[in-house]
Structures are given as C-alpha cells and as structure tokens.
Amino acid sequence: MITALGKPMPRCNLSVVLCLLLVSVTARAAEAPIALVIHGGAGVADRAQMTPEREASYRAGLTAAVDAGYAVLQRGGSSLDAVATAVRMMEDDPQFNAGRGAALNDDGDAELDAAIMDGNGPRAGAVAGVWHVRNPVDLARLVMDRSPHVLLVGAGAEEFALEQGVVLVPRSYFRTRARIAELAEEQQGAAEKGKAPAGNPKGTVGAVALDRAGNLAAATSTGGLANKHAGRVGDSPIIGAGTYANNQSCAVSGTGDGEYFMRQVVAYDICALVAYRHLTLEQAVTEVIHEKLRATGGTGGVIAVDPAGNIVMDFNTVGMFRAARDSRGRRDIAVYRDK
Amino acid sequence: MITALGKPMPRCNLSVVLCLLLVSVTARAAEAPIALVIHGGAGVADRAQMTPEREASYRAGLTAAVDAGYAVLQRGGSSLDAVATAVRMMEDDPQFNAGRGAALNDDGDAELDAAIMDGNGPRAGAVAGVWHVRNPVDLARLVMDRSPHVLLVGAGAEEFALEQGVVLVPRSYFRTRARIAELAEEQQGAAEKGKAPAGNPKGTVGAVALDRAGNLAAATSTGGLANKHAGRVGDSPIIGAGTYANNQSCAVSGTGDGEYFMRQVVAYDICALVAYRHLTLEQAVTEVIHEKLRATGGTGGVIAVDPAGNIVMDFNTVGMFRAARDSRGRRDIAVYRDK
Numbered sequence: 001m002i003t004a005l006g007k008p009m010p011r012c013n014l015s016v017v018l019c020l021l022l023v024s025v026t027a028r029a030a031e032a033p034i035a036l037v038i039h040g041g042a043g044v045a046d047r048a049q050m051t052p053e054r055e056a057s058y059r060a061g062l063t064a065a066v067d068a069g070y071a072v073l074q075r076g077g078s079s080l081d082a083v084a085t086a087v088r089m090m091e092d093d094p095q096f097n098a099g100r101g102a103a104l105n106d107d108g109d110a111e112l113d114a115a116i117m118d119g120n121g122p123r124a125g126a127v128a129g130v131w132h133v134r135n136p137v138d139l140a141r142l143v144m145d146r147s148p149h150v151l152l153v154g155a156g157a158e159e160f161a162l163e164q165g166v167v168l169v170p171r172s173y174f175r176t177r178a179r180i181a182e183l184a185e186e187q188q189g190a191a192e193k194g195k196a197p198a199g200n201p202k203g204t205v206g207a208v209a210l211d212r213a214g215n216l217a218a219a220t221s222t223g224g225l226a227n228k229h230a231g232r233v234g235d236s237p238i239i240g241a242g243t244y245a246n247n248q249s250c251a252v253s254g255t256g257d258g259e260y261f262m263r264q265v266v267a268y269d270i271c272a273l274v275a276y277r278h279l280t281l282e283q284a285v286t287e288v289i290h291e292k293l294r295a296t297g298g299t300g301g302v303i304a305v306d307p308a309g310n311i312v313m314d315f316n317t318v319g320m321f322r323a324a325r326d327s328r329g330r331r332d333i334a335v336y337r338d339k
Numbered sequence: 340m341i342t343a344l345g346k347p348m349p350r351c352n353l354s355v356v357l358c359l360l361l362v363s364v365t366a367r368a369a370e371a372p373i374a375l376v377i378h379g380g381a382g383v384a385d386r387a388q389m390t391p392e393r394e395a396s397y398r399a400g401l402t403a404a405v406d407a408g409y410a411v412l413q414r415g416g417s418s419l420d421a422v423a424t425a426v427r428m429m430e431d432d433p434q435f436n437a438g439r440g441a442a443l444n445d446d447g448d449a450e451l452d453a454a455i456m457d458g459n460g461p462r463a464g465a466v467a468g469v470w471h472v473r474n475p476v477d478l479a480r481l482v483m484d485r486s487p488h489v490l491l492v493g494a495g496a497e498e499f500a501l502e503q504g505v506v507l508v509p510r511s512y513f514r515t516r517a518r519i520a521e522l523a524e525e526q527q528g529a530a531e532k533g534k535a536p537a538g539n540p541k542g543t544v545g546a547v548a549l550d551r552a553g554n555l556a557a558a559t560s561t562g563g564l565a566n567k568h569a570g571r572v573g574d575s576p577i578i579g580a581g582t583y584a585n586n587q588s589c590a591v592s593g594t595g596d597g598e599y600f601m602r603q604v605v606a607y608d609i610c611a612l613v614a615y616r617h618l619t620l621e622q623a624v625t626e627v628i629h630e631k632l633r634a635t636g637g638t639g640g641v642i643a644v645d646p647a648g649n650i651v652m653d654f655n656t657v658g659m660f661r662a663a664r665d666s667r668g669r670r671d672i673a674v675y676r677d678k
Contacts, residue, residue, distance in 0.1 A: 129495070150601045156570015159570065229499060
C-alpha cells in the first residue's frame with residue numbers, strides 16, 4: 001500500500017510501530033495473565049427446588065465477590081489479597097455457609113474453619129473450630145503472616161486472635177434465621193431417622209487466583225456441616241485436602257464431602273498429578289473429581305488455576321455456585337452445569 | 340544317607356516332605372510378608388549430650404513397642420491393630436512426646452494430637468487439641484470406626500470420647516517432672532531471646548505396618564512443640580501431612596518440623612511419588628526428606644512401608660528413635676545414623 005503522500009518510509013515506520021505495539025501488548029498479556037475464580041459451595045439445590053429469586057441472589061453475591069477480588073488483581077495487587085477479599089465478602093454474605101450465616105453445629109453454634117495458602121514459598125495459615133471470629137480467612141492470614149504455625153484451633157486460635165488485636169464478635173452474630181431453621185430441620189430429621197444426619201455438606205466458599213507477579217494463592221472458609229458434631233473439622237482448613245497452592249503446579253479450593261476430600265488429599269492430589277504425571281489442570285481435576293472421588297462415593301467440586309492462567313471449575317454434583325474472571329476477558333457467573 | 344533301618348523309601352519320602360515344607364514356608368513368607376516400623380521422634384540429642392543410660396532407656400522403650408506391635412501381626416492381627424498397639428505403648432511411656440510425658444504448651448498443659456489411617460479403603464480418624472485423653476491414638480481409631488468424620492478437635496473431641504465411653508483423665512496425668520522442667524527452660528529461653536521459642540519439635544511417636552492380608556496402616560501421636568501456642572496443631576493428626584496410608588502405594592508416619600510437613604504434605608507426597616512417578620519407596624523418601632524438605636529448611640524424618648514389605652526409615656536430623664521388624668527376620672533398634 002502507498003499513502004496519499006506517496007512517501008513509503010513514514011508509512012513503513014508507522015506499521016512497524018503499530019506492529020511492535022501489538023506484539024508487545026500480546027506478549028505482555030501472554031507474559032502476565034491474571035485470573036480469579038471463586039466458589040460458593042457445591043451444595044446447590046435441584047433446579048426444581050431453586051426459586052428464581054434465590055438463584056438471582058446467589059448470582060449477585062458471586063458477582064460482587066468475584067469483581068471485588070478481581071479488582072485487587074487488576075490494580076496489581078497480590079493473589080493472596082485477591083482471594084482474601086473475595087472470601088471475606090462471601091463470609092460477610094449470610095447466604096453462603098461461611099462467616100455470618102454459617103451452618104450451625106449440634107450445639108446450635110457456628111464453628112468456623114478457614115485456610116489460606118500462598119503459592120510463593122509456599123506458605124500457609126489456617127484456623128479451625130473458632131466461634132467468635134467474624135472473618136476466619138483473615139485470622140488464617142494472621143496465622144500465616146504473624147505466627148510460626150500453620151494451624152491453630154479452638155480457644156487457642158481465639159487467644160491468638162486477641163493477641164493480634166482482632167475484635168471478637170458474639171456467637172449470635174453468626175446465627176441467621178435460615179440457619180436456625182435448617183438446624184431444627186436437620187435435628188428433627190436425624191431424630192426421626194434415628195441416625196447421624198447427612199447435613200448440608202457443600203456450602204463452603206473459596207477462591208483461587210493468579211496475580212501479575214505469577215504468584216498463585218488459594219483460600220477456603222466454611223461453617224461445615226449443619227448439625228455437625230461439635231469439634232468436627234472438615235477439609236477446608238486442611239492444607240492439601242480442601243486448600244492448596246504452589247506456584248510450581250496449581251492452586252485449588254474444594255467444596256463437598258469434607259471427609260472424602262481429607263482421606264483423598266484432593267487439593268494436593270490435583271497439583272501432584274499436574275507436577276508428577278504432567279497432566280493438564282483440566283485432566284487432573286477430571287481424574288480426581290470424576291474418577292477417584294466418585295469411585296469412593298465422594299461428592300463435591302473444586303476451582304483451580306495454574307501458573308499459565310488456565311481456569312478449571314468442575315464438580316460431580318447438580319451444580320456449584322461459581323464465578324471466574326481473567327485477563328483474557330472472561331467473566332462467568334454460573335450455578336448449574338449449563339451455566 | 341541311609342537310615343539305621345536301611346530302608347531308603349521312608350528316608351526319601353521324609354526328604355520330599357521336608358523339602359515341600361521348606362518350599363511352602365518360603366513361598367508363604369514370600370507371598371505374605373509382614374512388617375512393623377516405629378519411631379519415637381527425630382528430636383534426638385547430639386551424641387555428646389546423650390547419656391548411655393538415657394539411650395538404653397529409649398532403646399528399651401522402642402524394643403517393647405516394636406515387639407508388642409509385631410506380635411499382633413505374627414498372630415495374624417491387622418496392621419491397624421499393630422500400629423495402634425505400638426503407638427499406645429509409646430503414649431504410655433513417659434520418655435516419648437505423646438500421651439503421658441507429652442511436651443507442654445504455653446499454658447503448661449499437654450495438648451495432644453493423633454491420627455490413624457487404614458490403607459484399606461482408605462479410612463482415617465484423627466483428634467487434635469485434646470487435654471484429657473490417655474491414649475489419643477485410640478480416640479482417633481474411634482473417630483474412624485464410629486463416626487462419619489475424620490477429624491475432631493478440642494472440647495468436641497472430648498465430648499465424643501465421653502459418648503463412646505472413654506474414661507477421661509485429669510490434665511495432671513500427662514505432666515511429668517521432666518516436661519515441667521523443659522517448659523520452664525523453653526519459657527526462660529524465649530523470654531531472654533525475646534522471640535517465639537523453637538521448642539522441641541521432634542518428639543512425636545508413630546508406626547506403620549503391613550499385615551498378612553496385605554493391608555497397610557499408619558498411626559502418629561504427639562504432644563507437639565514444647566511451649567507451643569495453645570491451640571497449635573502440627574502435622575501428626577493431619578491426613579497427608581504427618582500420617583498417610585494407602586494399600587496402593589505406601590504407609591508413612593512423620594516426625595519433625597510439623598509446619599514444614601504440613602505445607603509440603605509430606606506423607607502423601609511420598610506416596611504420590613511412588614504412585615505417579617513410580618519411584619521406589621526409598622527413592623521417594625530420599626527425594627522428599629533430603630531434597631524437598633531440606634530445600635525449605637525443614638528437618639525431620641519418616642518411617643514408611645510399602646505393599647511388598649519394603650521398609651524405609653530416614654531423616655535429615657542427627658538421629659531418629661526407630662525400630663523395625665519383619666518376616667524376613669529383620670529386628671533393628673536404632674537411634675543415630677550408624678545404629
């Protein structure tokens with residue numbers, strides 16, 4: 001092509017500049033993808049039982065959390081801050097089973113578990129069986145950042161919270177009318193059946209992220225099973241079971257039958273399949289969730305991200321509350337398999 | 340050879356019978372090896388600080404535990420019963436950091452953790468942060484056998500113990516003069532250094548076994564770190580970190596810097612290397628203990644056994660209290676690298 005001025009040199013220069021610019025933008029995007037994925041649990045009710053209002057409300061909660069967490073990544077923040085932000089928002093949202101509105105144990109209390117893991121290190125912090133901590137994910141972060149430990153439980157964890165200046169809240173803060181009704185229903189059901197209750201095993205929240213610096217992070221928070229035995233701890237705060245992140249392989253947060261996730265070390269297993277058998281993240285998740293977990297009768301799902309920014313959200317249940325955003329322009333909010 | 344009676348036929352028959360018997364015994368041993376391996380922690384003092392009396396006492400404790408556990412396997416008992424027997428004996432022996440004589444936390448209490456895992460299933464049970472349970476390994480077994488859960492912590496775990504008819508003991512049962520002195524020393528040292536104490540991170544006890552039926556099992560029990568923050572839970576009761584068993588790969592019990600074992604999911608990682616990269620058990624342990632753990636600064640050791648009865652006891656510390664017996668006639672009791 002020849003310009004109107006008939007001067008080939010400047011035209012050529014402009015093309016080169018545009019071309020270099022395009023290459024540079026592409027390279028930068030390829031070099032430093034960012035991604036945030038969240039879940040609000042795999043305990044989704046069958047479509048027949050889900051009202052449009054409830055579904056819309058869940059979708060709004062997921063949208064708020066994924067956008068808030070993604071904004072952290074967009075302004076150059078760390079994956080650790082992004083997952084903490086998203087999880088904290090879902091802890092504060094009473095419709096999710098974490099923080100306020102958590103499922104109640106057989107004493108009628110919310111007994112909360114959470115973990116956070118920094119794929120850079122890796123480093124990890126977790127708390128389990130706390131009753132007065134508004135945002136367990138933040139306390140898990142304090143355990144990671146300000147103690148030599150990984151896991152603190154019960155009264156000792158709350159003593160640590162106080163030492164760190166965390167303001168505790170009364171047990172009543174967590175109890176919502178919906179959870180009190182759910183517990184009564186579970187306990188009546190258990191009494192009628194004369195056996196241990198099944199609970200509502202899949203309401204956990206979690207997030208995984210990749211930041212511009214290439215660091216992966218994962219966080220998970222839960223109230224666990226409705227009507228669970230006081231003291232029962234599930235997979236969420238267990239590094240390797242419900243939460244895991246390693247910059248060399250992947251970051252995973254799980255939701256589902258906690259005991260199955262613990263026995264099968266689900267989160268670490270996915271990353272081990274990536275690291276040792278060189279499966280893609282999608283293949284690894286498929287093998288663990290649809291083959292290994294299903295083979296034992298375990299139900300649930302995971303969200304995962306790898307250092308290249310590949311996102312996987314998969315489950316062997318009816319649905320999983322989930323959302324994902326990345327620098328390739330993806331912005332999905334979904335509940336059932338077909339969105 | 341000719342018998343005194345000069346009748347060759349019976350002699351020949353006798354030889355054949357003896358020969359067949361020998362073949363059968365050999366074949367049977369080759370078909371169904373049994374093995375028990377135990378550890379009493381990797382927190383061995385330097386040789387210069389170890390008195391001959393103390394070393395002899397530790398060796399006697401290890402011998403009693405390995406022989407008692409091995410006797411279970413010899414009479415056809417399960418690997419699960421064998422590891423529980425060996426660990427229970429070390430919990431009752433005040434020189435080991437588990438059960439009576441456990442290290443004391445910063446409140447001056449023994450706060451106990453234990454896990455047990457059946458490689459057949461796999462199934463698992465664990466307790467953490469209990470103060471009044473004489474044999475935490477037995478409570479972990481009850482969690483596995485009589486609850487739908489894997490992990491119970493703190494007061495809820497003790498409530499479960501009472502529901503199961505376990506007789507609780509007072510906190511004073513666990514405190515020995517040696518541990519009270521150790522705690523005072525740790526606290527003085529911590530006060531002088533003005534920083535978090537290092538504790539005595541490696542006194543955990545554990546056992547792994549293979550029984551005649553080919554089932555693997557692992558169990559671990561500990562008081563954790565001396566002067567630990569109340570509520571701190573280490574790797575011992577965490578399935579995948581300090582304890583793991585799967586008939587398809589291996590059984591592992593760890594001892595060392597619990598936080599490193601948790602972040603690196605040490606016990607499961609060893610089995611994953613066996614299952615996914617087809618390393619031998621020895622190669623897998625070497626890679627995890629001498630390369631991956633050392634690379635992060637983590638110290639400790641593991642005992643492990645695989646379905647063929649191969650035994651590995653390895654550590655990156657000065658020593659590890661350990662013992663092993665198997666159907667090939669091995670019976671080792673060792674403390675330092677050179678026995």
